[in-house]
Amino acid sequence: MNRKARARAVLEALRRVIPRPETELRHENPYQLLVAVILSAQCTDERVNRVTPAFFEAFPTLEALAAAEPEDVYPLIRSISYPNNKAKHLVGMARMVRDAFGGEIPRTIPALQRLPGVGRKTAQVVASVAFDSEEALPVDTHVFRVAHRIGLVTDEADTPLKVERQLKRILPRKDWGEAHHLLILHGRYTCTARRPKCEACPVPPHCRYYERLQKLPPPLDGLDPGRGAFFCKTCARYFDAPVRHEDRYGVEQIACPACGSMNVFDTKTGRTTKRIKDYRV
Ligand code: SF4
Known part of the structure; x- marks a missing residue:
């Protein structure tokens, strides 16, 4: 459109x-x-x-x-x-x-x-x-x-x-x-x-x-916060210290330190960490 x-x-x-x-x-x-x-x-x-x-x-x-x-x-x-x-x-x-x-x-x-x-x-x-x-x-x-x-x-x-x-x-x-x-x-x-x-x-x-x-990807079930604060779905890895990447809209996203993927989930909530560009004025 x-x-x-x-x-x-x-x-x-x-x-x-x-x-x-x-x-x-x-x-x-x-x-x-x-x-x-x-x-x-x-x-x-x-x-x-x-x-x-x-x-x-x-x-x-x-x-x-x-x-x-x-x-x-x-x-x-x-x-x-x-x-x-x-x-x-x-x-x-x-x-x-x-x-x-x-x-x-x-x-x-x-x-x-x-x-x-x-x-x-x-x-x-x-x-x-x-x-x-x-x-x-x-x-x-x-x-x-x-x-x-x-x-x-x-x-x-x-x-x-x-x-x-x-x-x-x-x-x-x-x-x-x-x-x-x-x-x-x-x-x-x-x-x-x-x-x-x-x-x-x-x-x-x-x-x-x-x-x-x-x-945005739906929440993931069954994540274990005891193994790390974040989970990378791309390389199936838990981690605590993420890196930051800018996506194609210029928004800074949490990324996996091993593979660089932004397909990352918060292990406590199961929700994606991806953020959408917004104008909160
Ligand atoms: S409330 Fe705003 S962001 Fe949500 S659908 Fe309506 S126009 Fe779009």
């Missing part, structure tokens, strides 16, 4: 289980969305949603925020990551919108990126969600991880920008905004960083990671 066909199948599968693919950051207008997205950098949406009601009560408009000082903002966002920087960015952003953009939140990605605290991802989220921009396909940690695991992008896509470019090449432009939300929500609740819930996922038939999981 090529990446385009895979992407189409994955989006179809995700649409069936995520009927409302939209941001979980609570907001009522572009100003509130921009503030929430700035706050959400390196922080969960849930935590941001806990602080924004009081924040918008104190600073109901962009003008009110522009007239404040970072010290006024800090106490309201102290439970968020990097509160000092974010307080400065929020006030700086509001002042720049007031002074350089006539008080209107800019609508384009390049203009949004001129604002303090607004990087490529934040600008794209605001442009897409608040202004229906068809240029945006923001890549956060969830989109990055899920796109790699499923195999929507190649191993060369080792930065968010490269992932964004590859996804844009295989997805129709009209689907970019929706794909962003589908992949985020899928990554947040199902294809989680530490332990993806493959058994509850609608994507397995199209997922490269899942396919590789299925190819």
Whole structure:
């Protein structure tokens, strides 16, 4: 299956289980969305949603925020990551919108990126969600991880920008905004960083990671841990001190010190020691 066909199948599968693919950051207008997205950098949406009601009560408009000082903002966002920087960015952003953009939140990605605290991802989220921009396909940690695991992008896509470019090449432009939300929500609740819930996922038939999981050898019964911590199935030898080899995906694997095979099992659990390339971001 090529990446385009895979992407189409994955989006179809995700649409069936995520009927409302939209941001979980609570907001009522572009100003509130921009503030929430700035706050959400390196922080969960849930935590941001806990602080924004009081924040918008104190600073109901962009003008009110522009007239404040970072010290006024800090106490309201102290439970968020990097509160000092974010307080400065929020006030700086509001002042720049007031002074350089006539008080209107800019609508384009390049203009949004001129604002303090607004990087490529934040600008794209605001442009897409608040202004229906068809240029945006923001890549956060969830989109990055899920796109790699499923195999929507190649191993060369080792930065968010490269992932964004590859996804844009295989997805129709009209689907970019929706794909962003589908992949985020899928990554947040199902294809989680530490332990993806493959058994509850609608994507397995199209997922490269899942396919590789299925190819792992089944556990071996009857191994004797008293004879060594590891067992090499290729040369039927027990050993304690393994060597390390890199496999063809660049993953370091435990290997047999005698024959170099990576067909090695943990004698306590009987499970293979093989690891699959993953992106646990
Ligand atoms: S099958 Fe597993 S790894 Fe693949 S997308 Fe679903 S949860 Fe993620």
